[in-house]
Amino acid sequence: MHKGLFEKIPFLIEIREFRELVKGACMTSTLSVLTSPPAVFDFDQQHPGIPINMYQNDKLNDCVIAARAHHTLRLAYVSGSPSVDITDDEVIQEYEIERKGGNNGLDLKASLSNWKMQGWQAGRVKERKIVEFQGPLQFNNSSAILNDLPDQLTQPGLKSLIVAAVGVQVDITLPSAIDVNFPATYGDVLWENTSPNGLRRHIMLLTGYNEIGPLGITWGKKQNMTWEFLKKYLQGIFTVTKGPTT
Numbered sequence: 001m002h003k004g005l006f007e008k009i010p011f012l013i014e015i016r017e018f019r020e021l022v023k024g025a026c027m028t029s030t031l032s033v034l035t036s037p038p039a040v041f042d043f044d045q046q047h048p049g050i051p052i053n054m055y056q057n058d059k060l061n062d063c064v065i066a067a068r069a070h071h072t073l074r075l076a077y078v079s080g081s082p083s084v085d086i087t088d089d090e091v092i093q094e095y096e097i098e099r100k101g102g103n104n105g106l107d108l109k110a111s112l113s114n115w116k117m118q119g120w121q122a123g124r125v126k127e128r129k130i131v132e133f134q135g136p137l138q139f140n141n142s143s144a145i146l147n148d149l150p151d152q153l154t155q156p157g158l159k160s161l162i163v164a165a166v167g168v169q170v171d172i173t174l175p176s177a178i179d180v181n182f183p184a185t186y187g188d189v190l191w192e193n194t195s196p197n198g199l200r201r202h203i204m205l206l207t208g209y210n211e212i213g214p215l216g217i218t219w220g221k222k223q224n225m226t227w228e229f230l231k232k233y234l235q236g237i238f239t240v241t242k243g244p245t246t
Helices: 015-025 063-078 088-100 108-117 155-164 227-233
Strands: 120-122 125-128 130-139 151-153 168-174 200-209 214-218 221-224 234-242
Touching: 063 088, 063 108, 063 120, 063 168, 063 200, 063 214, 063 234, 088 108, 088 120, 108 130, 108 168, 108 234, 151 155, 155 168, 155 200, 155 234, 168 227, 227 234
Parallel strands: 130 151
Antiparallel strands: 120 125, 130 234, 168 200, 168 234, 200 214, 214 221
16 A cells, blocks of 8 residues: 555545445444544645546546546555556546446446456556445435435545545536536635536545545546535435556
């Protein structure tokens, strides 16, 4: 494992304990498997140099696989594996495979199932697989449509999962005013306006949080949003557990 914050986090867990971690982070659980998460956390700040690429998501509806690529990079880094050079062509190849299989590019749960069962080629290594995924999970009674009775995460629970699981993937519906074709609407601007309805389905990886809210990666940039923004537009939170080939 690379040196840094992860050596100091007491609630990092083994794969066999992952289900207990997710259960313990939920409001409805009576388990107590988490300690208090850090007040602020930013994976990329702790581990500088990891690329944040667009992966053609400004041209294709490949946000699910783009988020997977960002997640793969960070899962490999924290395990001490060699740096993974994931190309646009590899992301597009996987996107086309899933699209031809009936996934329109926005079905995160189906895509995670494929990642677990079939794996994907990234960094010229074939069949990179995860061993488990959990979700959809919700956050503070967010108005989700992905699950009738979703597990609810508290804010400390979500923070803990972001740190311990090396990021979480989120399914959200963005307001129409936030558009990849208008760079002034993302990246350097805080997502905080919860007045509009969510219209555009989008998938992104959350890699940290600050006093304001979650920190994520999308469209080749770091993105900060408020906790209320996440709650308003969230459809589901998904965690993954890496395996020996991830």
